[in-house]
Amino acid sequence: MTNDRSPHDASSGGTSSGSESDGSDSSTEDEFETDGITLAEFHEACQREGRPVLTAGAVARTLEQPHEAVSEQLETLAKQGDLERLSVSTDPVVWYPSELEDLTDRERVVIFPKRREIVVDRPDQFTRAQLAQFAHLADANGEDGYRYVVRPEDVWQAPHDSFDALARTMRQALGQRSEELEEWVHSQWDRAHQFRLRTHEDGYTVLEAKSPEVMGNVARQKLDEEHVHAPISESEDWVREGSEAAIKRLLYEAGYPVQDHRDLETGESLSVDLQVSLREYQQTWVDRFAEAGEGVFVGPPGSGKTVAAMGAMAHVEGETLVLVPSRDLARQWADAVAEYTSLEPSQIGQYHGGQKNVRPVTIATYQIAGMDRHRSLFDDREWGLVIFDECQHVPSDVYRRSTHLQSRHRLGLSASPIREDDRQTEIFTLVGPPIGTDWQALFDAGFVAEPELEIRYVPWGDDEQRNTYTSAEGREKYRIAARNRGKVDEIRYLLSSHPDSKALVFVDYLEQGRDVAAALDVPFLSGETPHHERRRLLEEFRRDERDLLVVSRVGDEGIDLPTADLAIVASGLGGSRRQGTQRAGRTMRPAGGALVYVLATRGSREEDFARRQLQHLGRKGMTVRERTLERSGDGDDRDSQADGETSET
Known part of the structure; x- marks a missing residue:
């Protein structure tokens, strides 16, 4: 990471701009003088006022701080080179960020920790790759401006073994440390490690909490006899067979994702070699899947999710069940597996209304896999990997029955895992966390x-x-x-x-x-x-x-x-x-x-x-x-076209 980036921390330096007074007026100004205003707080004031240039009075009013103290702190920022001052006729002095004079080709990151937003101008590929590990690209204006939002689910699925590793990635992406944002991310990291499912030595599944308090106040408030048999200890419950997915979904909705550490069957081994080279981002997807053992590949059509899924098959090297919405896709999957892997056609089967063959790699439709009369065929086989193609369908009542098929590894594929019924979070609880690359990065690299x-x-x-x-x-x-x-x-x-x-x-x-x-x-x-x-x-x-x-x-x-x-x-x-x-x-x-x-x-x-x-x-x-288009009298609207074009949609 280069060192020519401008200062942009909205949380370093102590007191938050929006903190409330504790009622002691005498200490307010002294505390403010000690902690000061950060450049990012000035940016936030500019955003609230809707102007890039502010008077000291406007900053004081917006940040709810004393005018005299604000003026002193603006002078301090000016001495540091962060702000510039300009005398104008209508007001003694106005202030604006120094970086406004040099924004043409520099990367600039501004953090808004209270909203958990990160605004980036002209980010390089490294920065975007790092941000993608813990933040969601919420908006891109097509002109090198990007707005990221750090959501709980982004922290929960971050591909790191420890919070310290995640914090290092954040600091690399942001160019510095944002204490307030890191504190919130740490709290979400802790939430994601409060519960886990594990296999008891006698073979049944146990829900284990990090403490008796979180077990009693969360899990035992959300779960009932439909999900668990009985407590084993103050922090452990005996799970009913087949209710694992429901438990994961309920606790996820409560804000506590469950770590799945069950000793699931690995399935019969199956040697699979990929016959094509993966693109760099596809290999990253596979590597992240390999770390987690589950996940959803999210990328635009044409980004090669199917080929990346075959890369996951080659990593797992276990018998694989692929679930698809239609028999046409089943046939196309079978052709693709035969073309891009070392598997022979005799090792690839299709199971749907047209044909019913169960092989080491079997492609079946969701509808067939969810039917009771066919379920035993799939349950009896120990799959090393289950792939859910077009997995945005999984939360629907018909399709979700297929998620009861248990496998050590689960992988979903989707160009757009959004649902109009707002049940998309269930995709990630039933299949796995999202793994992907932002679309703009693929556009910029020429892959799509x-x-x-x-x-x-x-x-x-x-x-x-x-x-x-x-x-x-x-x-x-x-x-x-x-x-x-x-x-x-x-x-x-x-x-x-x-x-x-x-x-x-x-x-x-x-x-x-x-x-x-x-x-x-x-x-x-x-x-x-x-x-x-x-x-x-x-x-x-x-x-x-x-x-x-x-x-x-x-x-x-x-x-x-x-x-x-x-x-x-x-x-x-x-x-x-x-x-x-x-x-x-x-x-x-x-x-x-x-x-x-x-x-x-x-x-x-x-x-x-x-x-x-x-x-x-x-x-x-x-x-x-x-x-x-405007309709003309003779029905030909070509000549009367209104060229009202915009790129703001």
């Missing part, structure tokens, strides 16, 4: 190309549909807006504007898909399409024998769509944020120049849904533009 994403607000194709929308209610409004006939003309226009592109058109409604496919004279791939027909169409698209497909929501996760240069989302804006991620991600591959157009009917609820659904992609570093 950032697509150009544009929301286009399309006028109604005719007054009849608009009037029908106005009088409709509830979900009928979504359906009418989605099927706006003006979108067909817009799709034609976009395709003609990119004549050499391979394109995918996404729709949410079968009727709309059939109408669009008929208008374009191309196939419509949906859940009703026979499996053999799906395979044929997708292979033709991959081999460049076909350059356009209309796809229903079956393409979001149920199948591995080939890479496209152009994606047009014609409907589906009432769906989830995850759906927006999946559809935008169909163009995220190493080759650049990809385009994503999202069509929303102007003046309908689709406008708000489009912004909301894609907003989190902007926070991941993608640039999201907007354009409003």
Whole structure:
């Protein structure tokens, strides 16, 4: 870490700017003079006031400190070179950070410990890699500005064996020590090590607490006879078989993640060699998985999560069960394992509605694995590793039954582990902690190309549909807006504007898909399409024998769509944020120049849904533009287009 970074600690130097008086007025000023104002507290005052330049009076008012003492401390910061002073006509002196004069190419970190936020300008790759170990990238403006938030779950899953090791990583990332932030992180680290599950010498599972107090005040308040048989000691409970996952979830929700130290079966050994080289970040994912024994690989489509999962298989070298949402993905997984590992096709089995073969590596659908009549086949085999593909589904009532399958190692894969029912924390309790690289880092390194994403607000194709929308209610409004006939003309226009592109058109409604496919004279791939027909169409698209497909929501996760240069989302804006991620991600591959157009009917609820659904992609570093199309008298809206573009979404 270089030493040319500017001072930015918001917590060193003692008294917090927001501390309350203890009622003793006589000691306030003396204490303030002793402790002083830090540069980061000045930054916080600037943020509260909404200005980069402040008078001493404004600083005193914002930080609730005496004016005279503040003036002295500002003079001290100026002598240290942290602040500059400027005399102006409207006020004797205004103050501003010295670093404002030299922000063009320097990395700068500002810490806000009370909010547990870290704002970084122009961070280098080392800083971002260190921050990713204990903080969540909450926002990236696409112009070298990043906002990280340190959440409890980020500390709980930090890949360190001790708090001291975590503290060293924090200091490397921040350039110095922030006592207030470290104190909070230490408290969360302690919470993450209060409970553990272990195997008793007689074979049953024990929940063990660090102290009788935390066992009595937390675990025994949250758990009942459905979860535990009886106490063994003041700090140990005998766990009912099969309730381990529920215990982990309940204590996680209470703010106490459980360390899983059970002696689970390692499964039959299976020699697996990876036939391809992992990228540096993929190897980091595998290394972190190897340390923890569990986790969720989180990365954008195209980042190679499946190949990284095979790297985890090679590390474990045990028989592996892969759970997927559909039989199409099961087939694609089987092909990929045969292609990228040393395993023979005879060692790879699929278990779903099409075929039922259990082999050393078995790929099964969640639905089949959760059925009672099939469960024994999976329970009887000792798996060394269970992989949950598209693991954002795991919290759902149908899919979570598959998490009862016990294995020493559990691995999830997801481009966007978010759920509209806010149950995403269950993903990490049932499978493992998140492991990933922020999207912007992959864009910057060129591993994944950032697509150009544009929301286009399309006028109604005719007054009849608009009037029908106005009088409709509830979900009928979504359906009418989605099927706006003006979108067909817009799709034609976009395709003609990119004549050499391979394109995918996404729709949410079968009727709309059939109408669009008929208008374009191309196939419509949906859940009703026979499996053999799906395979044929997708292979033709991959081999460049076909350059356009209309796809229903079956393409979001149920199948591995080939890479496209152009994606047009014609409907589906009432769906989830995850759906927006999946559809935008169909163009995220190493080759650049990809385009994503999202069509929303102007003046309908689709406008708000489009912004909301894609907003989190902007926070991941993608640039999201907007354009409003104006309908002209003859129905051709091309010449009257309003170029109202923005990258703020």
